[in-house]
Amino acid sequence: QKEVEQNSGPLSVPEGAIASLNCTYSDRGSQSFFWYRQYSGKSPELIMFIYSNGDKEDGRFTAQLNKASQYVSLLIRDSQPSDSATYLCAVPLTGTASKLTFGTGTRLQVTL
Amino acid sequence: EPEVTQTPSHQVTQMGQEVILRCVPISNHLYFYWYRQILGQKVEFLVSFYNNEISEKSEIFDDQFSVERPDGSNFTLKIRSTKLEDSAMYFCASSEERGYGYTFGSGTRLTVV
Numbered sequence: 001q002k003e004v005e006q007n008s009g010p011l012s013v014p015e016g017a018i019a020s021l022n023c024t025y026s027d028r029g030s031q032s033f034f035w036y037r038q039y040s041g042k043s044p045e046l047i048m049f050i051y052s053n054g055d056k057e058d059g060r061f062t063a064q065l066n067k068a069s070q071y072v073s074l075l076i077r078d079s080q081p082s083d084s085a086t087y088l089c090a091v092p093l094t095g096t097a098s099k100l101t102f103g104t105g106t107r108l109q110v111t112l
Numbered sequence: 113e114p115e116v117t118q119t120p121s122h123q124v125t126q127m128g129q130e131v132i133l134r135c136v137p138i139s140n141h142l143y144f145y146w147y148r149q150i151l152g153q154k155v156e157f158l159v160s161f162y163n164n165e166i167s168e169k170s171e172i173f174d175d176q177f178s179v180e181r182p183d184g185s186n187f188t189l190k191i192r193s194t195k196l197e198d199s200a201m202y203f204c205a206s207s208e209e210r211g212y213g214y215t216f217g218s219g220t221r222l223t224v225v
Contacts, residue, residue, distance in 0.1 A: 034213050043203050043216040044155060088155065098143060098160040098210050099168050105154065 003027065004091050006103035014111050019076040021106050023089030026070070033065060033072040036088040038105065044088055048074060079110045114138040116217035118204050124223045125194055133189045133220045135204030144187045145205040145214060146179065148172070155203070161187065162210070194224045 005024045013019045025033075032051050036044035050056045050063040050072065062075040072091075076083055086105040093101050117136040125131050137144050146158040159169045161179055176192045187206075191198055201221050205214035 043219045046213040046215065049213045090155075098145070098162070099157045099170070100147075100214070101157070102155040 003093060003101050004089055004103040006087075006089050006106045008104055009107040010109045011106055012109045012111055013079050015079060015081060017079050019079045019083065019108055019110070021074040021076075021087050021089075021108065022071060023073065023103055024071045025089075025091045027091065027093045028067075028070065029094030030091045032092060033063070034090040034100065035061075035063060035072075035074045036090060036102075038086045038088055040086075044090075044102075076108075079108075081110050081112060084108055084110045114215070116204055116206055116215050118202075118217035118220050120220060121218065122221045122223070124225060127196060127224055128193050131191050131194055131222065133191075133202050133204075133222070135187045135189075135217055136185050137187055137204065137206035138208075138215060139185070141206035141208050141215075143167075143207045143210055144179075144181070145207075146189045147203045147205060147216075148200040149203065149219075150200045158189070191222075194222075196224050198222060199224045 003026050035048040037047050038044045048061050048063040050065045053065050053067055056063045060077045064073045086107045088105045089103040090100040119134045123131055144161040147155050148158055149155045157170050159173045159179055160167045178190045180188050201219045203219045204217040207214045
């Protein structure tokens with residue numbers, strides 16, 4: 001079973017719409033969850049992290065965590081063409097506090 | 113905004129040669145990491161480093177790899193005898209606290225020919 005799983009996409013949304021990106025993880029003991037954005041050929045950039053069940057909002061981004069169902073999602077409101085990138089979910093698995101396990105990422109395309 | 117600096121941005125080396133990838137983490141960060149990303153694949157953990165020693169390493173980080181913090185600012189990854197399959201983007205990262213989100217450097221693209 002994959003440790004961190006994401007749909008590779010591409011997920012295509014029109015400009016101004018809400019993009020919803022999902023991630024599931026296998027380790028029930030995981031406590032923190034990170035979303036990174038990676039433009040093609042560039043390094044990952046941290047955009048959100050969440051530790052508690054529920055929603056966490058930061059500008060146009062909302063992270064949602066459901067530990068019982070072992071999924072974490074990222075909503076991007078008012079999507080812009082500049083949001084077109086690959087979004088990586090990353091989780092430190094139990095017993096590996098300093099090591100992040102990344103999903104394969106979901107490629108988001110925001111169309112005009 | 114503080115950033116993690118990596119040099120060189122691109123390195124081409126012949127199979128069997130040694131390479132050293134260099135990183136300058138953010139100055140007040142205490143935890144340092146190396147990750148790699150083979151083209152089209154996911155970001156993979158190599159090693160974490162804290163208090164001048166390795167705190168965790170992956171199965172990828174075998175005897176051909178080593179890390180060092182030779183002075184107060186630099187953090188290096190050495191690959192002793194490169195193989196074709198070592199071709200990848202290598203990212204250095206640092207964080208202020210353990211388990212906190214990292215700041216990644218811009219990466220070094222290593223091409224082994």
